[in-house]
Amino acid sequence: MASAPLPDGEDPRAAFMAGARAAIPYAAVGLLLSASFGVVARDAGFPIVAAIVMSAIVFAGSAQFTAVAILVGGGTAGAAIAAAALMNSRFLPMGIALGPSLPGSAPLRAAQGQTVVDASWAMANRGDGTFDRWFLFGSTAPQYVCWVAGTTLGAFGGDLLGDTSRFGLDAMYPMFFLALLIAEIKSRRAAGVALAGSVLALALVELVPAGVPVLAASLVALWGLRRPKQAA
Template sequence: MTALHPPDSSPTGTTTDPGSDPGGDPGTARARPDAAVVRDALGVGLAVGASGLAFGVAGAGAQLTVWQTCALSLLVFTGASQFALVGALAAGAAPLAAVAGALFLGVRNALYGLRLGPRLQLPRPLRPFAAQLVIDETTAVTLVQPDRRSARLGFTVTGVSLYLVWNLTTLAGAVGAGALGDPGRYGLDAAGPAVFLALLWPRLREGGEERSVALLGALLALAAVPLLPAGVPVLLAVLAVPAVALLRGLRSARGKDTA
């Protein structure tokens, strides 16, 4: 989701692959200055955290109270799942169906944790707290660092700054939208679906499987609108993920047969 600086180059001009040094041995990669790591991490945390304002407005548009909206940011803290939840609620989906869709999107964070665990090697007492900060942005910042010290610093600064700013802007957006009264009078009831489409649009501009998933998801949702109750078409779009994965597997198998 977030554009980051490429890994540092070695003195010989070759690019250091952060994934090649999961242990973070300082002897195998040139360490980055702490100031550079903090600068990049804060840039990501502050920029992405500001979008919590849109989530606060979207929560109000889905008829959530200020405290319900803020609780989602405090406890869930994964933007895609939060927007999917309020977008489905705003579209009329049943609460359990909306939660199921949000949980489906959140599963990827567990996979991020499996990748980050060996790289960070945090003390056991800190791991439950660190787990709350395992999201797209902290994973991206951590994995571009050349050594464990930089990885830990980048993960911590990105996670803490993003968490604080995200929750503050969520509160500001929810309070500001709530003070206006009925969100439907100002069109704020469309904020959830609108943000969902905004998140989808960059995937349409990319190539490969991401574009395929986005296009198929959009087609599934549009085709289901006249056939299914409100809110269900949005959730149906998640079927695009296993469908594209299945097609990829079939193509690979076909390629092996013809080889």
């Protein structure tokens, strides 16, 4: 069972360690997922160092897999970057919500905000609109280490693994996106938006350059965020 964020005034070290313990299951999953990314990136022609540096700097599974998929499909670097940025746009409102709980100047708060990942942000939420920043830092630390370590293992081990389908690593790639989609479908409206984006992307696959279908589907998702009009 995940540890709860500590109230204000508690020992920062205790909060950090509580966050680290709570994140162990997420870190373990991230290790496997990032290993598959390392293999996929190598198969796509990425140098080992490039794959590892991408994980160390970007640290965002959906963005990294999307960028690689677009580049492998013949898309441009611009399309890959744009799609990755859209995939990570959710961090903007998350950062806005977290901001008041971070002390210091604007650059210092921005630096602290780099530790935000989905699970850490959710676990560090105290439920009253504030966040335990040390719990956030602690929960992100093992996830980051495992993400980079997994990518390193996958990138270096890809040649040794040979046919990755024997180990199911190739299946983790599409299953990752499917899991993201299922997690977001919590209402009929969300299901409708997901269906519309999928249909549009499939319709565009044979008509436009690689990367454009992903961008189009992402724009449909952003359109779906609009507030429904209230009945008069």
